[in-house]
Amino acid sequence: MSDTIRDTVILGSGCAGLTAAIYTARANLKPLVLEGHEPGGQLSITTLVENFPGWPEGIQGPDLIENMRKQASRFGADFRLGHLATADLTKHPFVLNLGNETIHTRTLIIASGASARWLGLPSEQALIGHGVSSCATCDGFFFSGREIAVVGGGDSAMEEALFLTRFASKVTLIHRRDHFRASRIMLDRAIAHPKIVFMANTVIEEVLGVEQREVTGVRLRDTLTGVESELSVSGLFLGIGHIPNAAMFAGQLDLDEDGYIKTHGNVFTRVPGVYACGDVQDRRYRQAITAAGTGCMAALEAEKYLEEHGR
Numbered sequence: 595m596s597d598t599i600r601d602t603v604i605l606g607s608g609c610a611g612l613t614a615a616i617y618t619a620r621a622n623l624k625p626l627v628l629e630g631h632e633p634g635g636q637l638s639i640t641t642l643v644e645n646f647p648g649w650p651e652g653i654q655g656p657d658l659i660e661n662m663r664k665q666a667s668r669f670g671a672d673f674r675l676g677h678l679a680t681a682d683l684t685k686h687p688f689v690l691n692l693g694n695e696t697i698h699t700r701t702l703i704i705a706s707g708a709s710a711r712w713l714g715l716p717s718e719q720a721l722i723g724h725g726v727s728s729c730a731t732c733d734g735f736f737f738s739g740r741e742i743a744v745v746g747g748g749d750s751a752m753e754e755a756l757f758l759t760r761f762a763s764k765v766t767l768i769h770r771r772d773h774f775r776a777s778r779i780m781l782d783r784a785i786a787h788p789k790i791v792f793m794a795n796t797v798i799e800e801v802l803g804v805e806q807r808e809v810t811g812v813r814l815r816d817t818l819t820g821v822e823s824e825l826s827v828s829g830l831f832l833g834i835g836h837i838p839n840a841a842m843f844a845g846q847l848d849l850d851e852d853g854y855i856k857t858h859g860n861v862f863t864r865v866p867g868v869y870a871c872g873d874v875q876d877r878r879y880r881q882a883i884t885a886a887g888t889g890c891m892a893a894l895e896a897e898k899y900l901e902e903h904g905r
């Protein structure tokens with residue numbers, strides 16, 4: 595059995611997971627990276643990353659991820675498509691069940707990130723892929739010359755709205771409050787853009803077009819007056835944040851009220867040998883560079899743990 599025991603398994607292949615892979619591979623731990631549901635994580639579906647140090651002109655998110663992946667591969671990281679079904683962290687080595695395969699590992703680095711949040715309306719769910727999308731860079735192209743709506747008030751919504759102006763004739767940004775979480779620079783860019791119109795204090799009650807199987811509009815409600823209205827659009831893009839991918843650890847690790855893995859000392863979970871890094875444990879910063887930073891910390895701690903346990 596010892597042949598099949600890994601020193602380190604990394605769950606997730608976004609910025610945190612790939613940084614952990616670079617460090618653990620370079621430390622000769624031959625990490626196995628399980629790429630997860632969304633290989634490359636959120637950066638792989640974003641556009642220009644302007645604030646990752648070392649790229650004065652910015653770098654495209656997918657290129658940044660590809661570079662990190664190559665760097666990890668160069669040191670011997672082993673990549674595998676697949677995701678975790680269940681884990682038993684009460685045993686050591688830990689037992690990871692992938693559905694068709696079981697893996698044993700001495701340390702586990704959880705970098706499973708966070709996935710797009712949906713409004714949860716039945717009409718929205720019915721029209722995903724038929725005009726409803728959470729990825730402007732993936733689907734924006736299909737809306738050339740059309741009017742679309744973006745929902746949300748944070749940086750993701752601003753970024754999506756700005757990106758979508760390349761294709762759409764008009765972008766209506768719908769936000770449930772009149773205060774925005776977005777950074778000043780992103781908000782100002784969106785406000786200044788001639789194709790973007792803001793609708794504050796407005797919620798979406800229904801996405802229209804379920805019978806036609808394509809988005810034809812949205813039914814809105816003004817939260818101050820209660821007045822309902824309809825807006826004719828061909829697409830609706832969600833930019834309302836993300837949900838951490840940690841549900842599979844409920845009961846085994848401490849999760850906070852929104853499902854983020856609770857860590858102490860940045861990356862330690864309550865189980866020795868199990869570390870969490872990146873967006874699955876970070877509800878505060880959620881930046882590529884902080885994900886990379888905690889990925890590095892998790893890798894160094896895993897290395898230290900193995901060393902202390904005679905590896």
Ligand code: NAP
Binds near residue numbers: 775
């Ligand atoms: P966020 O900052 O949490 O913003 C989410 C937005 O969605 C909020 O305005 C929130 O409204 C709204 N929202 C949440 N649930 C909703 C619902 N059920 N119905 C309607 N609206 C809902 O998330 P984010 O924009 O994804 O940003 C996350 C982090 O990534 C931030 O730290 C951000 O700076 C970073 N980021 C940076 C960039 C960049 O610098 N280029 C780009 C993208 C993201 P309320 O405000 O009312 O809660």
